[in-house]
Amino acid sequence: MELEALTSIREAICVDGNQVVCTPGGPSATMVALDKQTGALVWKCPRVSDRGAGHASMVLSRVDKTKVYVQTTGSGAMGVRAEDGKLLWTCDFDTTVAVAPNPIVRNDLVFFSAGYGRGGSLLVQVSQGGEIRAKMIYAVRPELGNKHGGIVLMGDTNDHGIPFCADF
Numbered sequence: 001m002e003l004e005a006l007t008s009i010r011e012a013i014c015v016d017g018n019q020v021v022c023t024p025g026g027p028s029a030t031m032v033a034l035d036k037q038t039g040a041l042v043w044k045c046p047r048v049s050d051r052g053a054g055h056a057s058m059v060l061s062r063v064d065k066t067k068v069y070v071q072t073t074g075s076g077a078m079g080v081r082a083e084d085g086k087l088l089w090t091c092d093f094d095t096t097v098a099v100a101p102n103p104i105v106r107n108d109l110v111f112f113s114a115g116y117g118r119g120g121s122l123l124v125q126v127s128q129g130g131e132i133r134a135k136m137i138y139a140v141r142p143e144l145g146n147k148h149g150g151i152v153l154m155g156d157t158n159d160h161g162i163p164f165c166a167d168f
Contacts, residue, residue, distance in 0.1 A: 012057040014069070016082065025053025025073050030087075031080050043085030049092070051075045054099030054114075061105045063125045063132045070103045070110050077103060077112040079125060079134060089125070089134035093118055101146045110134065115147025 014021040019033040019042055030047040034040065051074035058071040060082075067082035076092040097116040104111040113120035119142040123134040 010053065010055040014058050014060070016060070019082075021058065021069060021082075023053050023058065023071050023073060026050055030073060030078070031058075031069065031071060031085065033082075033085060045080045045085040045087050047073070047075065047078060047087055047090065049075055051095065056099055056102045059103050059105045061108075061110070061125065063108055064127045066127070066132055068125065068132060070105055072099045072101070072103055072112050072114070074099055077110060077121075077123065077134075079110075079132060081132070088132040089123075091121060091123055091134055091136065093121075093140055098147075100148050109137075113144055113146040115145045117142065118145050120144025120146065 011023055015036060018036055020036045021031065021033045023031045027048050027050050028046050029044040030050045031045040033042040035042055054073050056072045058069045061068040061070045061079070068088060069080045069082055071078055071080070074096070076090060078090045079088040080086065081088055091112070093114065096114050096118045099114045101113045108125045110123045110125060111120060119140040121140045121144075122137040124137055125132055125134050
């Protein structure tokens with residue numbers, strides 16, 4: 001991967017063991033893992049319909065014994081198996097200007113949000129026959145939108161800059 005391709009990354013890069021993981025975005029290498037010593041490509045995860053990187057940083061999750069990188073891009077949320085970069089699940093939303101907030105993970109639950117008229121959604125990651133899938137608990141709700149990030153598990157601001165609490 002050329003340095004040029006990494007200049008569009010707006011996230012906090014994830015250093016996980018011997019890997020440096022980041023989300024350049026786009027359909028061919030939506031998320032990549034590089035060897036932290038050599039910079040060599042370890043794996044890349046394509047998301048064929050991906051519209052590009054957002055500003056969010058990935059969050060580590062564990063479902064049963066599987067480590068999952070949870071991330072949002074311009075296309076919505078996604079879960080990627082840390083071991084080999086396999087795309088496990090996606091939850092798409094309509095085109096928006098930007099996706100800034102980091103996803104929130106609590107146990108097997110994933111909350112993600114985007115502003116500019118989109119909203120927030122809650123998913124549950126489930127293990128089915130050794131594979132991890134995401135099932136929607138509630139679809140995208142505009143009142144849970146957030147333009148600029150700052151979502152924390154204890155509370156947050158919405159699309160209008162007004163603090164609100166949601167029962168996770």
